[in-house]
Amino acid sequence: MADGPVYVVDRVVTRPGRAKDFIDCYLAEYAPGARDRGMSLRDILVSPPIWFADQVNTVTITWSLPDARAWWEMTWKSRPDASIGQWWDAVAGLVSERSRSVAAAPDDIDGLCDV
Amino acid sequence: MFSVTRLIDVSADHLARVADSLENLTVDGPARHAIVAPTLAGSRNGGDLLLHLRFETQDDWQSVAAEFESALTDPAITRVTGADYHGAATVVADRTPGTVYRTLLLRVEPDTDAETVNRFEADLCALPGYVSSIGAWQLTRPAHTVGATEWTHVFEQEFSDADGIMGPYLMHPFHWAVVDQWFDPECPNAIVRERVCHSFCESPAHALR
Numbered sequence: 001m002a003d004g005p006v007y008v009v010d011r012v013v014t015r016p017g018r019a020k021d022f023i024d025c026y027l028a029e030y031a032p033g034a035r036d037r038g039m040s041l042r043d044i045l046v047s048p049p050i051w052f053a054d055q056v057n058t059v060t061i062t063w064s065l066p067d068a069r070a071w072w073e074m075t076w077k078s079r080p081d082a083s084i085g086q087w088w089d090a091v092a093g094l095v096s097e098r099s100r101s102v103a104a105a106p107d108d109i110d111g112l113c114d115v
Numbered sequence: 116m117f118s119v120t121r122l123i124d125v126s127a128d129h130l131a132r133v134a135d136s137l138e139n140l141t142v143d144g145p146a147r148h149a150i151v152a153p154t155l156a157g158s159r160n161g162g163d164l165l166l167h168l169r170f171e172t173q174d175d176w177q178s179v180a181a182e183f184e185s186a187l188t189d190p191a192i193t194r195v196t197g198a199d200y201h202g203a204a205t206v207v208a209d210r211t212p213g214t215v216y217r218t219l220l221l222r223v224e225p226d227t228d229a230e231t232v233n234r235f236e237a238d239l240c241a242l243p244g245y246v247s248s249i250g251a252w253q254l255t256r257p258a259h260t261v262g263a264t265e266w267t268h269v270f271e272q273e274f275s276d277a278d279g280i281m282g283p284y285l286m287h288p289f290h291w292a293v294v295d296q297w298f299d300p301e302c303p304n305a306i307v308r309e310r311v312c313h314s315f316c317e318s319p320a321h322a323l324r
Contacts, residue, residue: 006291068286075291075299085300100302102292113245115286 003067004108008039008074010061012098019046019057022094026061030087037074039063056096068112071102116147116204117173118253119180120218120269121187121197121261122154122162122314129191130163136186137166145175148323150216152316155277161314162196167216167322173201173258196220196262196312198269204253204323207243213250213273216318217280221298221311223267235297235306239270245289248279251323264309273323280315 014022023044031041042062050057065071078084104112125133134151141149150167166183170176176199187195198220223232236254243249251273260266274280284290296302298311 068288068291071291072285075295075301078301079299088301098303100296100299102288102296104288104292109288112286112288115247115283 003069004104004112006065006068006071006112007042007103008063008065008071009101009103010059010063010098011101012059012061013096014057014059014094015096016055017053018094019059020051022091023059025091025094026059033081033084034063037077038070039065039074117170117176117199117201118255118269118271119166119168119170119176119183119197119199120220120271121166121183121195122218122220122312123164123166123187123192124194125163125189125192127163129189133186133189133191134164136189137164137183140179140182140186141168144179146170146179148320150316150318150320150322152318154314154316155215157277157281158315159313160310161312162194165216165218165314165316166197167218167318169322173199194262196260196264196266198257198261198266199259200255200257200269202253202255204251204271204273205243206251206324207249210247210250211275212321212324213248213275213279214317214319214321215274215277215280215315216322217272217274217313217315219268219270219311219313220264220266221268221270221307222264222309223306224308227306231304231306236268238294238297239268242289242294243272245287246279246284248275248283249273250275251321253323271323273318273321274315277315 042064045060047058137151146168148169243252249272253271255269298307
């Protein structure tokens with residue numbers, strides 16, 4: 001069994017003109033707790049790279065964790081914490097749609113599946 | 116097959132006595148398989164004692180149900196949750212029979228559309244194919260539930276051993292990157308929001324076969 005980093009990817013389509021507000025809010029209010037749960041912020045990408053006033057942007061936020069076990073430890077901390085769901089509800093006015101996925105590097109896939 | 120699962124919260128001082136009383140009811144009874152065993156460390160919301168009975172027919176269960184239900188009113192028991200359900204297990208070819216029985220009781224949000232539930236069930240059914248420590252499994256919608264939560268699904272497995280749960284089952288990417296999205300409240304497509312019961316115990320008798 002070989003471990004490799006695990007990435008948590010939040011893909012958020014913001015409401016028109018709200019991308020910067022969403023990112024500011026995410027970094028100020030969501031990110032500290034996520035770091036406390038063991039996640040490291042890898043990057044934030046905005047597409048298209050324009051602060052639109054009247055169109056949507058897609059914000060892709062990628063977190064990393066050392067391995068799958070760290071992912072479980074992270075999620076076991078987050079699930080009983082109702083404030084996290086309440087935070088996502090509170091920013092609904094900035095978000096048009098969103099998804100969360102979990103990923104890994106191609107070179108790590110065979111090792112991660114060898115359990 | 117008709118199956119009956121009960122997760123029993125009972126004080127430690129009385130666990131052996133309650134287990135004995137339930138075990139006695141299984142002797143020479145109609146159950147094809149019977150498990151009465153303490154839950155193992157790592158169970159979550161899974162009770163202290165696990166009772167699992169498998170009958171050929173629901174009538175077989177009905178012939179003894181009153182005795183079990185009476186035993187489960189023991190004053191040392193503080194909570195009973197569980198389900199009764201039809202269905203047969205799938206045995207995974209070329210895998211050795213397991214020694215640990217595990218059950219997951221879960222409730223899908225009631226407003227979930229049928230197509231989404233079908234996709235959820237398909238993911239659960241695919242999981243044992245990726246997890247080498249699962250020798251047999253069954254996914255069932257219960258006919259009857261017991262306790263405060265109306266469970267919508269029972270997902271059972273026969274594991275090689277307890278390490279097979281904490282290792283291959285938890286750590287395979289199909290679990291944490293595919294199946295778990297249905298359970299993770301941070302994923303917008305989660306449909307299981309109530310606390311699940313994850314319970315497992317020793318079962319040398321290969322309960323799902």
